[in-house]
């Protein structure tokens with residue numbers, strides 16, 4: 294795990310953009326794993342502007358998102374499908390049909406999980422996975438206690454995660470109780486991973502992550518200690534509780 298320590302959110306987004314830009318320039322057919330939440334928004338803004346100024350193209354790329362809420366249709370403003378269109382897909386040249394997000398309204402959710410794993414496999418796997426981190430150390434929606442080998446599955450969200458994500462909803466009770474998420478095992482199969490962390494609310498999870506040297510099921514992000522190619526890009530506030 295290589296740590297890139299940066300000043301603030303903008304610098305974190307710049308560093309992440311530099312890596313994604315480099316990988317996509319070297320391989321325009323790159324398969325990206327994408328995340329939602331406020332953390333990657335700055336990265337997506339930079340990608341949009343690179344596409345709009347002709348420096349980058351997603352025409353031959355592909356993407357798979359980490360997760361989706363159960364029960365929210367893709368046109369629901371709080372769904373992750375909606376978020377991705379709003380922040381990235383509607384503004385770049387990635388053709389429809391080359392991005393995939395688990396469907397939270399599939400009639401058979403287990404079948405949808407199996408379809409998603411098979412689609413990732415059929416695309417040749419994920420080359421570069423972008424991750425944020427939840428205040429309790431979750432990645433995707435893999436909550437504490439998730440097994441290391443887990444693949445795409447339905448998860449019941451913890452109260453802490455529902456609370457943390459309530460800011461995107463009008464009322465806290467509107468936050469869905471369940472989600473579909475790539476498993477830790479799915480994430481670890483990506484060839485390269487970037488974990489982004491910004492702000493004080495991530496400081497505790499980051500301090501725990503960097504104090505560990507192996508997987509601890511209580512902190513799902515610690516699964517990344519089992520992966521050979523991980524970049525952690527974190528700002529000063531997110532690293533404020535790390536003991537030197």
Ligand SMILES: N[C@@H]1[C@@H](O)[C@H](O)[C@@H](COP(=O)(O)O)O[C@@H]1O
Pocket residue numbers: 328329330331332333359360424425426427428432433434454458
């Ligand atoms: N499922 C998502 C995660 O993938 C994301 O990393 C996390 C952090 O969100 P934010 O970036 O808004 O802090 O929120 C959600 O729970």
